[in-house]
Amino acid sequence: MRNNLFRFLITLWFVLFVFCTPPANADRAGWNEPGRAPEHNQEGLLHINTDYFNLAAVTGGDFYYWAPGEFAEAAGLLNVPISSEPITLSYASSGGSFTHTLELPVDGTISELSIFVGAQLLEDFRLLLPDGRSIEENPTGVAVQAFRHMRIVTLTAPEPGGWMVEVSGRGSFEVAARYLTDRDMLAERDLEEIELLDFAFVELRGRPGHQGLFTVSEPPQIGAEKRCLTTLTGAIETPTIELVSTTGEVLNVVVLEDRSDLSEDEYLGACRIPDQPFRVQVRGKDSEGWIFQRVTSHLIRPSETSQ
Secondary structure (H helix, E strand, C coil): CHHHHHHHHHHHHHHHHHHHCCCCCCCCCCCCCCCCCCCECCCCCECCCHHHHHHHHHHCCCCCCCCCCHHHHHCCCCCCCCCCCEEEEEEECCCCEEEEEEEEEECCCCCEEEEEEEEEEEEEEEEECCCCCECCCCCCCEEEEECCCEEEEEEECCCCEEEEEEEEEEEEEEEEEEEECCHHHHHHCCCCCCEEEEEEEEEEECCCCCCEEEECCCCCECCCEEEEEEEEECCECCCEEEEECCCCCEEEECEECCCCCCCCCEEEEEEECCCCCEEEEEEEEECCCCEEEEECCCCECCECCCC
16 A cells, blocks of 8 residues: 555656656746747748648638737638639749739629738738729728738729739738629629539530530540530620639630530530649620639649540
C-alpha cells in the first residue's frame, strides 16, 4: 500500500514537472500554450491551407483569406457574396508577384453584381466603371467590405458595359464575379434572363435514320477533337463559346455547327481539348446590344490517355 502510494506520488511529480514547467527561453505569458506556426511568412504572405484553396479553384467557390482575428471581428457583419452562376472566375496558386486584369462584361439583365478578390498578399485593388472611373469616384450603389487580404464589393443596379478589375500582390489569388437578375425588372423592360444551363461533350450514336446525340461521361482526352452541346437561355445573338484556363485565359474556341434540328437554346460545335484543366465561357450580345458573359463553375480535367 505504502509502495503504491509512493509510486503514484513520484509519477504525479514527473507529469507536473514535464508538462507544467516552462522552457528556459519562454516568456511567462502563454508559455503553457501549444506552439503555433506564424500566420504570415517573412515576406508577409498569409499561410493558407492549399488543399482548401485547390478545392475552391476546382468547384468555383470562394476561398477566404482571413488574417488572424478578422473572422471573429467580422462575425454578424459579413455580407457574403451572392451565390449564382459566375460571370468570371480566376484562380492562381503561384507564390510570386502578380498583376492581374480582368474585364467584366455587365449586360442589361443584371440587377446585382458581387466581386470577390483575395490574395495571400493583396497590394492593390481597383474596380473601374465602363467610363474608366474608379468606384471611389462614383460610389453610388457600391458597398465595399475591406479586409487585410480581401475585398468584397456589392454593386446594386450596375451600369451595363465593360467593367475592369485590376489586382496585384503576391502568392495565390482569386477573382470572382457573380450576378443576380430581378424578374420584375426583366418583365418591365421586356428582357429575358441569360443563363448558361448546361455544357456536355456528345457523340452521335444509333442506327442510320435513328441516330441521336448522347452525352459522353468519360473525361475528354488531351488533344482530341470533341463535339459539345451548350444550352444557353435568353434573347441573345449567336454566342462565342470558349474553353478557358483557371485564370480565365482563352485556350480554345468551339466552332459552332449550323444545325436546324436543335432547339433555339442549344448550340452544337467542335473543339480541341486543351492540355490543362479548363472551364467553359460563353460570350455574346443581349437583346439591347450589351456584351454578356457567363462561365461554368466546375473545372473540367482532361485525360492524358484514351479511355
